[in-house]
Amino acid sequence: VHHGARHPQPITEARPRGRVAGPAIIASTMVLALAGHVYSQLPHLLFVEVLLAAVWLGIASLFSP
Amino acid sequence: MLHTVSWMVTRDQAIKPERVQSGVLTSFLVGGVAGGAVMGAIIAAPAWALYSVIGPQPTAFAAVSAVVAIAYAGRAMNLWPAPRPQFASQVPEAWRNIFSANVASFIYAAALGMIYFTRLASLVAYPLAVIMLGLGGTPLAIIEIMAVTGLARASTAVLVPLLRLDLRGSEAVLALMQRYSGTVRHIEVIVLGCLVLLPFMDLLTRL
Numbered sequence: 001v002h003h004g005a006r007h008p009q010p011i012t013e014a015r016p017r018g019r020v021a022g023p024a025i026i027a028s029t030m031v032l033a034l035a036g037h038v039y040s041q042l043p044h045l046l047f048v049e050v051l052l053a054a055v056w057l058g059i060a061s062l063f064s065p
Numbered sequence: 066m067l068h069t070v071s072w073m074v075t076r077d078q079a080i081k082p083e084r085v086q087s088g089v090l091t092s093f094l095v096g097g098v099a100g101g102a103v104m105g106a107i108i109a110a111p112a113w114a115l116y117s118v119i120g121p122q123p124t125a126f127a128a129v130s131a132v133v134a135i136a137y138a139g140r141a142m143n144l145w146p147a148p149r150p151q152f153a154s155q156v157p158e159a160w161r162n163i164f165s166a167n168v169a170s171f172i173y174a175a176a177l178g179m180i181y182f183t184r185l186a187s188l189v190a191y192p193l194a195v196i197m198l199g200l201g202g203t204p205l206a207i208i209e210i211m212a213v214t215g216l217a218r219a220s221t222a223v224l225v226p227l228l229r230l231d232l233r234g235s236e237a238v239l240a241l242m243q244r245y246s247g248t249v250r251h252i253e254v255i256v257l258g259c260l261v262l263l264p265f266m267d268l269l270t271r272l
Contacts (some may be wrong), residue, residue, distance in 0.1 A: 021090060025220045028098070032213045040206030043270035046127075049259050053193045054210050056256045057180065058097075058217025060187035062224070063242050063249050 101215020
């Protein structure tokens with residue numbers, strides 16, 4: 001029977017999917033959107049509508065053939 | 066689109082699946098932002114030229130955008146026809162074999178980020194183009210907004226590993242597309258409706 005110290009799990013093990021990608025995407029989107037809002041000087045409400053259209057245009061492609 | 070991503074993720078499974086997936090997805094996201102930013106720069110050039118000639122006309126562009134949104138909302142609801150001009154070009158499939166999975170992913174996503182040079186899945190593209198042309202006084206804002214679009218478009222690739230579409234085959238992708246087609250149509254009409262309200266919002270913010 002081997003009584004040696006346990007080796008920790010290698011840190012190269014894959015992390016659960018989506019745990020890193022999701023926050024990274026949301027953070028990047030928010031940074032770009034905030035920069036766009038500040039620079040465009042559009043009123044908040046107008047910019048939100050433009051951003052909604054821009055994000056939807058991107059997401060809708062998911063359903064293209 | 067999901068077919069291509071699934072293919073690229075599974076192409077080099079023999080090497081190390083998780084590593085290939087994260088490499089492909091990262092390249093995809095970076096490519097999407099880069100492509101969107103380039104598209105923004107391409108729109109910013111004529112927008113800036115227009116701004117130099119006619120000056121700031123936010124209300125006029127909001128009104129034109131609303132008219133275009135009404136036209137395409139009618140088409141989305143099958144009330145009347147409306148033209149759907151587009152450059153339906155795609156990245157040549159052979160590129161996926163020539164380049165490594167990461168490079169192919171970057172190129173493919175960058176091409177996807179060039180929204181108006183690809184097959185347009187959403188009618189929102191047309192009124193949004195009018196709005197972007199109206200932002201000629203702030204070209205960097207156009208680049209940043211289009212980069213958001215590119216990122217959003219590329220982010221949909223993350224669904225491949227999350228829903229395990231790479232393991233379930235092309236039938237699963239088709240089933241997913243068909244299952245949500247009605248919802249997509251409804252959201253499309255809602256977003257176009259929001260753009261119709263743009264001139265009224267513009268007026269409200271000026272009061």
